[in-house]
Amino acid sequence: xxxxxxxxxxxxxxxxxxxxxxxxxxxxxxxxxxxxxxxxxxxxxxxxxxxxxxxxxxxxxxxxxxxxxxxxxxxxxxxxxxxxxxxxxxxxxxxxxxxxxxxxxxxxxxxxxxxxxxxxxxxxxxxxxxxxxxxxxxxxxxxxxxxxxxxxxxxxxxxxxxxxxxxxxxxxxxxxxxxxxxxxxxxxxxxxxxxxxxxxxxxxxxxxxxxxxxxxxxxxxxxxxxxxxxxxxx
Amino acid sequence: xxxxxxxxxxxxxxxxxxxxxxxxxxxxxxxxxxxxxxxxxxxxxxxxxxxxxxxxxxxxxxxxxxxxxxxxxxxxxxxxxxxxxxxxxxxxxxxxxxxxxxxxxxxxxxxxxxxxxxxxxxxxxxxxxxxxxxxxxxxxxxxxxxxxxxxxxxxxxxxxxxxxxxxxxxxxxxxxxxxxxxxxxxx
Numbered sequence: 001x002x003x004x005x006x007x008x009x010x011x012x013x014x015x016x017x018x019x020x021x022x023x024x025x026x027x028x029x030x031x032x033x034x035x036x037x038x039x040x041x042x043x044x045x046x047x048x049x050x051x052x053x054x055x056x057x058x059x060x061x062x063x064x065x066x067x068x069x070x071x072x073x074x075x076x077x078x079x080x081x082x083x084x085x086x087x088x089x090x091x092x093x094x095x096x097x098x099x100x101x102x103x104x105x106x107x108x109x110x111x112x113x114x115x116x117x118x119x120x121x122x123x124x125x126x127x128x129x130x131x132x133x134x135x136x137x138x139x140x141x142x143x144x145x146x147x148x149x150x151x152x153x154x155x156x157x158x159x160x161x162x163x164x165x166x167x168x169x170x171x172x173x174x175x176x177x178x179x180x181x182x183x184x185x186x187x188x189x190x191x192x193x194x195x196x197x198x199x200x201x202x203x204x205x206x207x208x209x210x211x212x213x214x215x216x217x218x219x220x221x222x223x224x225x226x227x228x229x230x231x232x233x234x
Numbered sequence: 235x236x237x238x239x240x241x242x243x244x245x246x247x248x249x250x251x252x253x254x255x256x257x258x259x260x261x262x263x264x265x266x267x268x269x270x271x272x273x274x275x276x277x278x279x280x281x282x283x284x285x286x287x288x289x290x291x292x293x294x295x296x297x298x299x300x301x302x303x304x305x306x307x308x309x310x311x312x313x314x315x316x317x318x319x320x321x322x323x324x325x326x327x328x329x330x331x332x333x334x335x336x337x338x339x340x341x342x343x344x345x346x347x348x349x350x351x352x353x354x355x356x357x358x359x360x361x362x363x364x365x366x367x368x369x370x371x372x373x374x375x376x377x378x379x380x381x382x383x384x385x386x387x388x389x390x391x392x393x394x395x396x397x398x399x400x401x402x403x404x405x406x407x408x409x410x411x412x413x414x415x416x417x418x419x420x421x
Contacts, residue, residue, distance in 0.1 A: 016361035018360065028279040028359070031415060031418050032411050033417075039342050042304070042347075044421050047302060048317070084238075097249070097251040123251050161252065172244075172245050172356060173241060174243035200238060201240070201241055223240045
């Protein structure tokens with residue numbers, strides 16, 4: 001017999017629903033049947049681990065990956081990866097992707113009429129340190145139009161992908177910027193119903209990590225699911 | 235201190251920019267053992283292929299042990315076998331992995347879970363990823379699998395079981411919505 005301590009379930013409203021018609025692409029892609037709730041077994045409480053050896057020297061500095069300097073406003077994105085109890089999540093992979101300062105992705109599907117930047121691919125990655133901290137140097141991404149509804153524009157955002165310690169702690173999210181006037185209009189951001197949870201998707205400007213004459217600092221802490229207090233009895 | 239977990243947001247259409255560097259279709263790697271090939275196609279409510287999805291797989295080794303410290307079973311480990319794969323779908327919505335067939339792993343209480351792959355699916359149009367599982371068609375242990383048995387409807391349960399396409403070849407299609415909709419889990 002293997003006793004497994006599972007992970008906590010989400011509080012109502014703190015995660016988006018699968019079907020959210022305001023975001024039109026969910027209509028044909030969300031399940032119509034209810035999800036079937038299952039207990040956490042050894043399968044769910046284990047998961048892939050990626051070591052620091054997977055990370056190359058400039059993987060966390062997106063301004064140093066080309067032959068020259070990318071165009072745009074340099075910024076530092078840093079923060080901690082925590083669990084629900086506020087405990088740091090060390091040694092976990094964080095993957096990042098974003099568009100360039102003109103609002104265009106380095107991707108064949110993106111045909112937005114904005115310039116590509118030969119010195120910016122918009123991809124980065126890092127493994128958190130022993131205190132759960134991560135730090136990227138990048139360029140502030142631009143806003144860009146999309147065809148979800150008339151005159152739809154995505155607020156500036158950075159995509160982040162995390163694993164955490166287990167299969168069920170996997171998270172892909174987007175980080176937004178404070179004061180962005182597009183946020184109230186964006187269905188993806190507003191798919192998180194709970195206002196407190198939604199606001200956690202917005203980074204905060206941080207003078208402490210701002211580098212004089214060089215780059216603005218933004219802080220963004222990421223919280224992964226935490227362990228349930230007691231072994232699951234199912 | 236109690237914090238709210240960060241909300242999930244879609245990977246969007248440009249996920250490849252950040253995620254395909256770690257594409258791992260050969261899960262078996264340099265580990266010893268007989269290879270199997272698993273492929274499938276993802277389709278939406280209209281039966282249209284999904285060309286911009288990402289599939290991740292997590293599985294035990296052939297002895298039924300996960301490459302993770304929380305698995306404390308006294309079973310052999312091959313350090314070359316990590317049990318994790320990632321594959322973006324192609325223009326036809328197809329994904330494919332080469333791996334080793336996992337062994338049975340412990341389930342709740344004294345139960346045993348039949349060999350399975352835990353599968354996570356990401357795509358534009360999904361605000362949060364989907365969790366599902368793939369089981370093998372030639373396994374008597376499926377009948378007693380504690381997770382399969384959470385799915386009361388036999389036809390729905392069958393959506394979690396791959397087809398055998400020949401020696402060492404399995405196919406398993408994922409239907410996001412509608413007729414033959416795949417079972418997805420809240421886990």
